[in-house]
Amino acid sequence: MKKLINAIDDVVKEQLEGMAVAHPDLIKVHFEPNFVYRADAPVSGKVAVISGGGSGHEPMHGGFVGMGMLDAACPGEVFTSPTPDQMYEAAKMVDGGAGVLYLVKNYTGDVLNFETAAELAFAEGVKVQSILIDDDTAVKDSLYTAGRRGVGTTVLVEKIVGGAAEAKYPLDKLSDLARKANMYGRSIGIALTSCTVPAAGKPTFDLGPNEFEFGIGIHGEPGRERFDMKTADEITEMMAAAIIDDGPYTRTVREWDNDSGEWVEKKLTDDPLKSGDEVIAFVNSMGGTPVSELYAIYRKLAEICKGKGLKIVRNLIGPYITSLDMAGCSITLMKTDAEILKFWDAPVKTPGLRWGV
Template structure:
């Protein structure tokens, strides 16, 4: 293992110190760990979090027009309830706090604990669970689809809405709408190396890829032979555009009753009607030049299917340490979602219109 680190047990803290040094508008708390940015008065506070190793998700998206705070766990490990509680206390300005939770078992359990305790304190809190990965319905880490790079769509669009004055209930409803209209699919060419493990998390032969990989290296649909980029991307697009009906069941916090409610929804129909935003996301170890090669192939595959892509975003946004590979996320957007996507944003990892 070759890593630019000092000691394994100080990796996350030292990286937080570096982030704070580079972006003085961010405020950092080390015990418990969370990062935040002062929110506009009377705006809903938006808090996300998860295991470290996926940077810039989530701390890189704190700032005007996006997140208010983030709770980084250890590498590939959920943050703890005390991190979430202290972060929510710090950022709440009376308009309420909305948690974005990726659909992993540890994240769900810890965020749910935090939500219940904050409710007892009288803090108005809501939740949006993100499950955009269509590669699997279940994995060792989840009950249902995993939350992956499509998280960026939710954080950006709801971030713009909060800045425009949407209340907590409206932000929560919007977050679920974006999640339901988002699909992601990932491919790994080589595994990542977690510092605490000191070796790659899985092995692939020189001619193998993991088709449908998760952002922690979880398996997807199958291992298959490496193909040229056009053929590979066409297979990914086929997965993303598959409209086989699938019922999803997710829990959310009911602020009025102070309890958890299960809601079911079917997948949003993806077809050649409407407009799409596409995210070509690097997993950490893929050159940007190759990601643009993927973008070319995605654009061509979309044109062949009559799909109208109106916005592209290419780069490393939801990584898996040094994993070689990519993911593609599609958001079927309405005029309102597109307007919120285009709204100004100013964060360390995403900036436009400012």
């Protein structure tokens, strides 16, 4: 393993220290428990938006803390869920009196830790909600698995919900928007190489020199299928089909009821994309793939969308939700409407995403 690290145990800590030194105007970093938070937090009267998850996906989530996006982010060890004390302490730090919205990627560890944190925060008198991001079309079924994983849509939801929070959306309305944006987003990822987790010291899986893995997650977990290497256009066609031809998806989520102080189950079904839909197209690098190749993918994706009657009204291209040094990419298409576009276009000023300011 050849990596720019000092000591394996210090990887997460030193990254956070670097961020604090680099962006003192935007963010602050709290240690033990670890979380990144807005330099001007708490913002009075605004719902605080908090996310988090294992490290290794940078710039997500810490790089998206700042005006117009997240109020705080809780990083765990590499690919390991953070713990409830981080999420709870972060909530107390950034709550501006209007409550806290947790945006949680659907992985069992993340879900259980965030649910515990929501209960702790509620017990302290903080109004909370927890909305799940589950957009990975590689997972077909929610009945016999833990359900679709949270991947590319997470970045778009954090931007849109952060914009609406800045516009002083109250907690209930903000939660509705987060739920809608998640249900409008669908993603698929591929890997050309494995990633190497520092603590493991070797690649997580073996992939032959002439193979690629289709339907991967963001932690080096296995994909849906392995194929012989193909051209960029052929791979883009496979990826676009996985999203565009995907049927309705139904799952049961748990959300917090601030009146009864209990979790309530909600059954949600999202509809497939259809001709005439306007979409945000997000082409993301898993960390090791250069931007030049992402544009080759985007070029073909735009052609396919046009052929299918999908109108790309905004795009995002670059490494935003990564899997350490993995080569590969993901595509996310999110259906939009006036509300989503308004907050996508709203100003944002974070270390990892910045426009309109």
